[in-house]
Amino acid sequence: xxxxxxxxxxxxxxxxxxxxxxxxxxxxxxxxxxxxxxxxxxxxxxxxxxxxxxxxxxxxxxxxxxxxxxxxxxxxxxxxxxxxxxxxxxxxxxxxxxxxxxxxxxxxxxxxxxxxxxxxxxxxxxxxxxxxxxxxxxxxxxxxxxxxxxxxxxxxxxxxxxxxxxxxxxxxxxxxxxxxxxxxxxxxxxxxxxxxxxxxxxxxxxxxxxxxxxxxxxxxxxxxxxxxxxxxxxxx
Amino acid sequence: xxxxxxxxxxxxxxxxxxxxxxxxxxxxxxxxxxxxxxxxxxxxxxxxxxxxxxxxxxxxxxxxxxxxxxxxxxxxxxxxxxxxxxxxxxxxxxxxxxxxxxxxxxxxxxxxxxxxxxxxxxxxxxxxxxxxxxxxxxxxxxxxxxxxxxxxxxxxxxxxxxxxxxxxxxxxxxxxxxxxxxxxxxxxxxxxxxxxxxxxxxxxxxxxxxxxxxxxxxxxxxxxxxxxxxxxxxxx
DNA sequence: CTTGTCGTACTAACATGTTAGTTGACGTAT
DNA sequence: ATACGTCAACTAACATGTTAGTACGACAAG
Numbered sequence: 001x002x003x004x005x006x007x008x009x010x011x012x013x014x015x016x017x018x019x020x021x022x023x024x025x026x027x028x029x030x031x032x033x034x035x036x037x038x039x040x041x042x043x044x045x046x047x048x049x050x051x052x053x054x055x056x057x058x059x060x061x062x063x064x065x066x067x068x069x070x071x072x073x074x075x076x077x078x079x080x081x082x083x084x085x086x087x088x089x090x091x092x093x094x095x096x097x098x099x100x101x102x103x104x105x106x107x108x109x110x111x112x113x114x115x116x117x118x119x120x121x122x123x124x125x126x127x128x129x130x131x132x133x134x135x136x137x138x139x140x141x142x143x144x145x146x147x148x149x150x151x152x153x154x155x156x157x158x159x160x161x162x163x164x165x166x167x168x169x170x171x172x173x174x175x176x177x178x179x180x181x182x183x184x185x186x187x188x189x190x191x192x193x194x195x196x197x198x199x200x201x202x203x204x205x206x207x208x209x210x211x212x213x214x215x216x217x218x219x220x221x222x223x224x225x226x227x228x229x230x231x232x233x234x235x236x
Numbered sequence: 237x238x239x240x241x242x243x244x245x246x247x248x249x250x251x252x253x254x255x256x257x258x259x260x261x262x263x264x265x266x267x268x269x270x271x272x273x274x275x276x277x278x279x280x281x282x283x284x285x286x287x288x289x290x291x292x293x294x295x296x297x298x299x300x301x302x303x304x305x306x307x308x309x310x311x312x313x314x315x316x317x318x319x320x321x322x323x324x325x326x327x328x329x330x331x332x333x334x335x336x337x338x339x340x341x342x343x344x345x346x347x348x349x350x351x352x353x354x355x356x357x358x359x360x361x362x363x364x365x366x367x368x369x370x371x372x373x374x375x376x377x378x379x380x381x382x383x384x385x386x387x388x389x390x391x392x393x394x395x396x397x398x399x400x401x402x403x404x405x406x407x408x409x410x411x412x413x414x415x416x417x418x419x420x421x422x423x424x425x426x427x428x429x430x431x432x433x434x435x436x437x438x439x440x441x442x443x444x445x446x447x448x449x450x451x452x453x454x455x456x457x458x459x460x461x462x463x464x465x466x467x468x469x470x471x472x
Numbered sequence: 473c474t475t476g477t478c479g480t481a482c483t484a485a486c487a488t489g490t491t492a493g494t495t496g497a498c499g500t501a502t
Numbered sequence: 503a504t505a506c507g508t509c510a511a512c513t514a515a516c517a518t519g520t521t522a523g524t525a526c527g528a529c530a531a532g
Contacts, residue, residue, distance in 0.1 A: 021314075021514095021515075021516095022515075022516070023515080023516090046482095046483085047483080047484080048482095048483090056516080056517090057516060057517040057518070058516095058517080058518080059515075059516050059517065059518090060515085060516070060517095062299075062484085062485085063298075063299070063302055063515095065484095066299055066302065066303075067302075067306070070303070070306075072396075076484075077483090077484085077524080077525095078257075078483095078484070078485085078523080078524085079483065079484050079485070079522075079523040079524055079525095080482085080483055080484070080523075080524045080525065081482085081483060081484080081524090081525085082483090082484080094394040094395070094396060094397070097341065097345075097392075097394060097397075098338070098341075098394070098396070098397065098400065100341065101337045101338050101340070101341030101342075102334070102337050102338075104337070104341070105333065105334075105336065105337030105340070106337075109333075156333075158330040158333060158334070159330070160308075160330060160334070160404075161330070161333075161334065164334065164404065168396075168400065257484095257485075257486095258485075258486070259485080259486090282512095282513085283513080283514080284512095284513090292486085292487090293486060293487040293488070294486095294487080294488080295485075295486050295487065295488090296485085296486070296487095298514085298515085299485095301514095312514075313494085313495095313513090313514085314493080314494085314513095314514070314515085315492075315493040315494055315495095315513065315514050315515070316493080316494050316495065316512085316513060316514070317494090317495090317512090317513065317514080318513090318514080
């Protein structure tokens with residue numbers, strides 16, 4: 001009934017517009033395609049096709065795929081094929097757990113040690129979120145939301161934390177793509193953010209952590225029904 | 237005064253005794269050499285020499301080095317060389333912070349959700365630790381200690397957690413190699429472990445987390461003087 | 473119609489060849 | 503002696519050739 005399963009069409013992001021080594025650019029291009037679901041779960045990644053589409057040899061593609069495999073975005077079937085990994089509610093829960101662990105530690109440290117200027121920057125970002133909501137600008141809100149979390153990571157002073165947090169929650173990020181942004185949810189989100197910002201302003205680590213925990217729990221709750229609603233994205 | 241700096245002698249672990257793909261075995265061999273300080277910080281890793289010593293081509297070696305680079309165990313100088321990374325107290329502190337974040341989350345979840353059999357296993361491991369101490373068997377205690385933490389990670393049910401925790405604290409693990417095991421410290425360690433085990437037995441997450449936090453803080457404290465005591469291991 | 477075997481076509485994994493950029497030594501001028 | 507420009511040797515990064523293992527369809531047997 002199935003032809004062979006899925007085949008990958010190559011509408012990859014042009015690698016010339018990216019920076020870094022060839023392998024790095026190929027990695028970013030493939031990662032983008034997987035996260036945006038241009039390569040849906042189960043799609044087969046053909047090295048040959050990718051090389052041709054991007055105009056590079058197999059070396060940088062191999063390195064890129066090795067990294068994606070380490071991050072769990074692709075499943076490499078030895079000596080056979082590599083496919084975009086399927087969703088797995090267990091992996092999503094695990095990613096959310098790990099992200100929570102890191103974000104709680106981060107927000108706790110920030111509430112404890114951050115400078116007045118950093119608090120001011122956080123509050124400025126928060127006002128930006130409010131403006132985006134008022135304008136109904138979902139794209140802008142999404143961006144400010146990302147910046148909000150990234151800012152907290154950076155203000156810990158630990159350089160790897162941000163990248164690590166993004167890495168562990170890649171599956172969550174990908175699953176989040178399915179969720180449609182709703183006005184109601186954006187309003188709730190911003191209120192959850194407000195609780196976090198206020199706790200940080202009061203330099204109250206425990207309260208900031210509790211607020212962050214409540215905030216992150218919402219995402220998992222919204223993700224849970226996905227398994228029954230979109231079973232084709234999950235492993236057969 | 238310095239010849240060229242450091243050169244790498246190849247007393248690498250034989251790759252035939254390991255399992256997995258060639259690249260995986262090469263990776264494990266190199267990682268072991270770096271963690272045991274057979275390749276001291278600053279030592280130059282020459283692809284050619286490594287290929288010859290292990291009897292493989294450059295492909296698996298390149299992949300192995302790419303992974304080590306991602307984990308921060310080697311610094312790749314583009315188009316030039318790759319060396320075993322120097323210690324950095326900042327990175328060690330960051331590794332300890334990340335590890336703490338993950339272990340606290342893990343021990344909290346375990347204290348909350350684990351089964352009676354799992355508690356029994358933890359207590360069994362703890363008794364093993366006590367026996368090793370009594371016998372003055374430091375190697376045995378070290379191994380039980382590792383198992384203790386690994387066990388907590390596994391009992392969360394999250395498969396990637398253990399590997400991730402080990403990965404983020406690689407620098408800490410390497411620095412720990414310098415610390416000599418002392419009978420006094422082993423005794424303290426086991427008492428810190430006892431507090432954790434008791435809290436888990438009582439299924440008291442908050443107390444288990446506090447005990448774990450106290451335990452992990454000890455290691456950072458013992459690592460701190462290293463920067464002045466062994467400056468040659470740190471970046472010039 | 474089901475089940476098992478064989479063979480082919482395709483792939484990842486590994487080996488090797490090529491390119492281009494960096495480093496550091498050496499000679500030269502100051 | 504010291505600062506600087508040149509150049510040769512070495513390296514990572516990239517390209518390409520080779521090997522061997524897997525999946526899948528055709529076909530035969532039950």
